Amino acid sequence: MGITVIQIGGLYMLYMIGSFIQQLLHIPIPGSMIGMLLLFLLLMTGIVKEKWISRGANMLLSHLTLLFIPATVGVMDYVELFSGRGIWSIVIVIVSTMMVMLFAGFIGQWAQTREQKRVREVKGA
Amino acid sequence: MIGVSLLIWTIVVYIAMRKLYARFYFPLLVPVATSTVVIIMTLSLFHLSYDQYMIGGKWLVHLLGPAVVALALPLYQHRHTLKQFLWPLLCSTFFGTIIGMGSGLLFARLFHLPEKIVRSIIPKSVTSPVAMDIAKLIDGIPTLAAVYVMIAGIFGAMFGPILFQRLHITTALGIGSGLGAASHGIGTAKALEIGRKEAAISSVAMTLSAIFASLLCPLLLLL
Structure with a gap:
């Protein structure tokens, strides 16, 4: 301790x-x-x-x-921000998160598949 | 006195919610979300204000700075993974960060959201403590930034695996980068359920995203 x-x-x-x-x-x-x-x-x-x-x-x-729980509890002081237009911010965050997830996922997938293909070719030769 | 008891209550709620999550493992039950809801309910039940809560709560917040510093440890421990996949990881997190911040900024402006909200949405893809620091620096609301980070984490962890399956993203590098770059710590926890390699990549991706976001965020707002 x-x-x-x-x-x-x-x-x-x-x-x-x-x-x-x-x-x-x-x-x-x-x-x-x-x-x-x-x-x-x-x-x-x-x-x-x-x-x-x-x-x-x-x-x-x-x-x-x-x-960071104390920080997130702070949202209680901002509840009014989520009424009206502010509610869209949640949708925006979700959509934008999915865009990042897809993009980063695709790059990773592409890089690793290419690497595996290269390794296979080297082995085949 | 109120400060100390609420601090202890926070820790008790956190431990209980962790147990609950370990039991069911459903993304909506991530401890940060459930604990926040329980504590807000407690405060309103006893008619206590956030300022009263923070008398004790600020002690936990003080530890966020050193916790960010501590992120160097997993990055160091996974240095071989980092070296092996250096370029793909740098590319996916660099562009992932730009897409995350850029699309957040763009959509928020399109929907004419108040400036304070716009500036709190931008850092949502990176781990909470860093996002809060960034929000502070660009005149957003750190608390609100932490809430958006939480939403990005929960929904990313919930829908990420389904999305990967549909789009045939199957490699550790693909899954790990996606979860880490979009959903930081919560995504990394999800990655750990899939595999150790996915989790290692996810935690590296999460740290790299945090670094890029810190560097790029101030520049983005100059545009």
Whole structure:
């Protein structure tokens, strides 16, 4: 438990560093995202070892849902936005989601089928 | 006092709703949706406001930043999958993100939705904490963004597999990219029901989409 808390503290520090960089450079990218990219680089270069953060990171990620429940509860203050025109926003979100799903799915399908065909040709030759 | 008890109540409801979902595995029952509904009902029953709820709730929100940082871990763990399928994954998530944000923006403008809603719809395809941060940066409403993210996740997980079946998208790369790019964490949970490889690809696709959305969103609004 203690280790997990310390590791979460470490992740929090990276988040703070990310936010600091964002404010310093005035870039419109979330500080949390900068922190994530930073951690990814640190892991890839071996400066930070996976086990230094894995317990804290897994704790946060497996309960990610709990962390944004307070945010989604906030919708109670915006109920009037969904009356009238606002209701369309839900339809828009669903349609747009299906478009992304199809497009990304097709590209993935195409790439993997092509790869498999190539492997088969190489083997056949 | 109210803050602490509501915080504890949130955790209790979350645990119960997780159990419920594990029992039935139906997308409409994803814990974030059911927990939100139960908590809103509790608050209105006791005539409590959202501000009162957030006295305790803000402690959970504070952990969202480090949770986004933590997403580097699965990306690192799946680095071999990432390397193996680097270009297809970059292409599908890059263009997927553009289509997701672009179509959201376009449709919302076509339907003359209020500007605050338009700006909250744009980041809906990426994982909640990132979408909320993006919404904050582009003057949307983070809370509303989180709700749209939830809708994108639930409906993607519900209809995605049927869609893939109809259109003969059968490979791990196709299914994983689709679910991850369109429906983030909820989609990835669905992908895990299909297979481990699908889930690995989905979680990489979800993280890449979040990165692209963070980079592209500010640019999109300049148009």
